Amino acid sequence: MAITIHDVARVAGVGIGTVSRVINNSANVKPMTREKVLNAIAQLDYRPSPIARSMISKRTGSIGVLVPFFTRFFFIEVLRGVEAVLAQQNRDLVLYNVLSNAQRDRYFTELPMRRKVDGLLIVSLTPEDETASTFAEKGMPVVLVDAYSPYLHSLVVDNVGGAYQAVKCLIEKGHRRIGFVNGIVEGNFKFNQANDRLIGLHRAFGEAGLLFEPELVLVTEWTRQGGKEAAMQLLSQKKRPTAIFAASDMQAVGVLEAAKAFNFAVPDDLSVIGYDGIEISELLEISTIQQPMQQMGQLGMHKLMELIENPQQPPELIRLSTKLIERRTTGPVPIMA
């Protein structure tokens, strides 16, 4: 059916080995022979089959990116960074979108076994130690971004520090009753974004000598709706918080919507600070903790490329930090009745 290397060899009057050498720019092909082969290829409009090729060479030319809910803005920003690197490579991007724990586990067990991709970038998902070491054993190059495993190359952002910055900023403005809208734990329960942010809050509270009040901490989906519902609840309390820290900007957007519903002016009646630094936070002028999202994708991808070239490297940990960006939604504590 399709044109194969044998057809080219026949038309060019050479052996298949020679055609293969021409295709792969191997040395030691006489210029005249190369010419003949190239002519035949052009004449037949021949393209090598990538599948047959990877059958032998064990390389697929694809990079896998495993990411939860890739249509969320945070992940989109990370993907921007990924794309920036990939655009220069000549590789395909295979997106494994994780929508549930079951699906994540399926990918975690399937992906290391049969190399459908030359390397894997895992974003914001922490594999169990066992899973991680399987990747390492099977020799599949893996880089974790926004997640950590001792067995794999990891690129983490200081979430504890980021949350600390956010809460400290509120405390410095005089806030004492600070609500926290956290996101739910997705995945590994020991290392996760939500937990780290809670720790950062504790640290800031401790340093300021503030009492931690469990009723001011709510856990929701990492969404606008989740943030709104949680904030509605927080703002309904008899002693409502004067400031709310949201674990993501989208949740912070929800918090603002709740504030509006309660007719609270921001920041006069209520201060709000988000987390991530997605474009929306800029447009809505929400104070936030900026994560280096694009950089995360970019650095992670670079590391992965390096790893594909030279797979035998001891796992490395790269740390990035966050930056407090104060915008319109944070202000001094209101004088309450």
Added chain:
Amino acid sequence: MAITIHDVARVAGVGIGTVSRVINNSANVKPMTREKVLNAIAQLDYRPSPIARSMISKRTGSIGVLVPFFTRFFFIEVLRGVEAVLAQQNRDLVLYNVLSNAQRDRYFTELPMRRKVDGLLIVSLTPEDETASTFAEKGMPVVLVDAYSPYLHSLVVDNVGGAYQAVKCLIEKGHRRIGFVNGIVEGNFKFNQANDRLIGLHRAFGEAGLLFEPELVLVTEWTRQGGKEAAMQLLSQKKRPTAIFAASDMQAVGVLEAAKAFNFAVPDDLSVIGYDGIEISELLEISTIQQPMQQMGQLGMHKLMELIENPQQPPELIRLSTKLIERRTTGPVPIMA
């Protein structure tokens, strides 16, 4: 190195054909034999090689999505719809991100030749007739979304009608000097989003007996920055427009930024209407023309699945329409000095 079907056959004490039948759930395997094979598979932790498999079967289990600048919000929304369908199928998503015309053409010539994917969804890019018919000839299932070709299944949105709605809405509010911030033409110059929107504007102008003034139409990148720059220019004119129609919501965001820079109140001094209906337009309360973005991805994907099952179908054209959503940024024409 890796465990193959032969190893399984040896351990189970059967032939490779039988193992293959078990893997593929073919009929006519004695339950006891199946049991033996499954045991061997479990014992060896065997997974079939997807590559070797597609070498024979000509199916890859992947779906390609060709999309320009996939990190733009409009495309993200379309991808949400795509993802919704894909999540139920057990297929991989290969994302071909197009950043330049050269790259688009490369994909257009490469993709039909060697089936790396079982089907291709092309978003907002219109292939030349020649390219389109090559896809058809080579028997690669293709669905166009937000683009049209007579040779391929296409799903289009009435961009002319949408732009007409937008402009008519402004005219009805009394606006006579209406600026248009259009996006640049990417790809096929006969069928494209920018051109359609310009036509819609003309239609509305014509119907209202308004004179078309070329100096009120500017073409920019489909970005915030582009919108802002164009609006700055429009608003600097001696007889500035009282309303601006932007060809995308992100450009409309830029227009709002420009208005702010000029200290124009919206909508009191200037009305603004966007196009697309991305989440940001809701958050910033921008009036807009809502495209059924998720539905586009979803329907396109459904069609593609159908086409993969049953490839011999004459190209079909599905039309969707837009919806005017009036929010805060459109109002009556100001009384000007």
Added chain:
DNA sequence: TGAGCTTTTGGAAACGTTTCCAATAAGTAT
């Protein structure tokens, strides 16, 4: 018991490359 079915099974061939090695051609120095 054996003839004539149907079900189950084994494994060669095929898929389209790359890799390798042996063979041949081309140089080079004597």
Added chain:
DNA sequence: ATACTTATTGGAAACGTTTCCAAAAGCTCA
């Protein structure tokens, strides 16, 4: 010219499946 050395070439083997066909095994019925 001859004996080496090096550059070029052809094609068998291998990659790990699925597909297919012939063979074997298991039935059923007379």
